[in-house]
Amino acid sequence: MALTSLVVCADAKAVQVLGHLLAELSIGAEHCGDLQVGASRVLTQPFDAILVDCHDQKAALELISGARSTAINKASLIIGIVDSRDQVRDVFAKGANFVLYKPVTVERAGSSLRAARSLMRREKRGKERVSLHAQASISYANSENVAAILLDLSEDGLALQSDRKLPPRCKVYFQLTLPGNQPVVRLSGEVVWQDASGRVGIRFADVPQASRRVLSQWIKTTLSRQTNAEPTAPPDPRPVKPASNAGYGLLSSNSSNRREKSRYACRLGADIYPMGERVPHPCTLSDISTGGCYVETPAPFPAGTTVQIVVRTLEMKVQVAGTVQAMHPGFGMGVEFSLKSPHEREQVQQLISCQVEAESRI
Numbered sequence: 001m002a003l004t005s006l007v008v009c010a011d012a013k014a015v016q017v018l019g020h021l022l023a024e025l026s027i028g029a030e031h032c033g034d035l036q037v038g039a040s041r042v043l044t045q046p047f048d049a050i051l052v053d054c055h056d057q058k059a060a061l062e063l064i065s066g067a068r069s070t071a072i073n074k075a076s077l078i079i080g081i082v083d084s085r086d087q088v089r090d091v092f093a094k095g096a097n098f099v100l101y102k103p104v105t106v107e108r109a110g111s112s113l114r115a116a117r118s119l120m121r122r123e124k125r126g127k128e129r130v131s132l133h134a135q136a137s138i139s140y141a142n143s144e145n146v147a148a149i150l151l152d153l154s155e156d157g158l159a160l161q162s163d164r165k166l167p168p169r170c171k172v173y174f175q176l177t178l179p180g181n182q183p184v185v186r187l188s189g190e191v192v193w194q195d196a197s198g199r200v201g202i203r204f205a206d207v208p209q210a211s212r213r214v215l216s217q218w219i220k221t222t223l224s225r226q227t228n229a230e231p232t233a234p235p236d237p238r239p240v241k242p243a244s245n246a247g248y249g250l251l252s253s254n255s256s257n258r259r260e261k262s263r264y265a266c267r268l269g270a271d272i273y274p275m276g277e278r279v280p281h282p283c284t285l286s287d288i289s290t291g292g293c294y295v296e297t298p299a300p301f302p303a304g305t306t307v308q309i310v311v312r313t314l315e316m317k318v319q320v321a322g323t324v325q326a327m328h329p330g331f332g333m334g335v336e337f338s339l340k341s342p343h344e345r346e347q348v349q350q351l352i353s354c355q356v357e358a359e360s361r362i
Contacts, residue, residue: 006047006049007030008052009033010034011102018113022113047073050076060091079112080096130219130223133294141170269284272307288351288352292334307324
């Protein structure tokens with residue numbers, strides 16, 4: 001299925017640049033120069049991405065809010081085109097996922113649109129996937145019983161986190177126990193992609209009938225529990241997302257459905273400090289979103305602990321406060337971010353954007 005976008009912008013130069021980039025990314029583009037006409041279009045036509053010039057901020061915010069209120073575009077990626085940082089808070093608060101600063105140039109817009117393209121590609125999956133954070137054992141080539149972390153699962157395939165780079169297109173054999181289930185699931189699949197952070201995508205090849213039944217029933221039950229928000233739903237060890245409209249940053253998403261917030265597997269070395277202490281505790285971030293992260297450490301802190309996380313990469317240093325939401329002894333903890341300034345939010349989103357761009361280059 002082809003990807004589609006609506007560009008609501010009266011700036012001819014910006015439209016030209018965006019049109020060229022969207023074409024390069026194989027995203028169909030429909031242009032509309034009037035915000036009121038654009039607002040009518042998003043109420044009746046579904047789009048994978050909506051790009052909105054916010055020169056008339058009131059009308060632009062009404063368009064974004066209107067798109068988020070519809071069933072057909074509530075999960076669309078929305079990109080606000082802004083003049084200054086003063087507009088960013090309101091644009092994100094209404095549900096935008098990205099911002100582009102004027103003047104719109106190939107250099108400024110290119111990385112954000114590539115990141116958006118990566119997100120839209122994920123939304124085109126044919127089978128529903130369940131996010132989880134479970135241990136698994138894999139074997140491939142000359143490697144036996146290699147530990148891995150299962151990140152998401154569908155009836156057709158899965159994504160996992162591996163400390164080792166797997167051979168391309170190799171056959172992988174799995175043994176895992178799904179949360180809440182005693183039977184061991186054994187199956188095999190083929191590597192179809194892997195990224196620089198150690199995340200690997202697997203398409204199932206051979207699934208024994210018994211394992212297929214266990215897998216299908218578990219996915220069906222888990223999706224039903226998530227939809228109905230039952231209190232007995234299997235606990236997710238990754239961070240609890242804020243219930244308020246925390247749509248801040250380049251990769252935040254509509255808070256009307258907290259499970260729609262994009263999560264990214266990563267392998268980021270970091271230091272974590274209980275608030276008020278100066279002794280760093282080395283750790284690894286294995287999962288990150290605009291709302292929080294999962295911290296792998298053998299000595300996690302109790303739930304409710306206020307912490308400071310410092311991540312250093314070649315490009316940046318990110319320092320963010322948060323609160324431990326879930327603690328798993330010997331393994332790690334889920335941390336919800338406390339982002340108090342636009343600068344902190346932008347840093348987190350830049351960090352996520354780097355992860356998405358790394359994947360798009362694979």
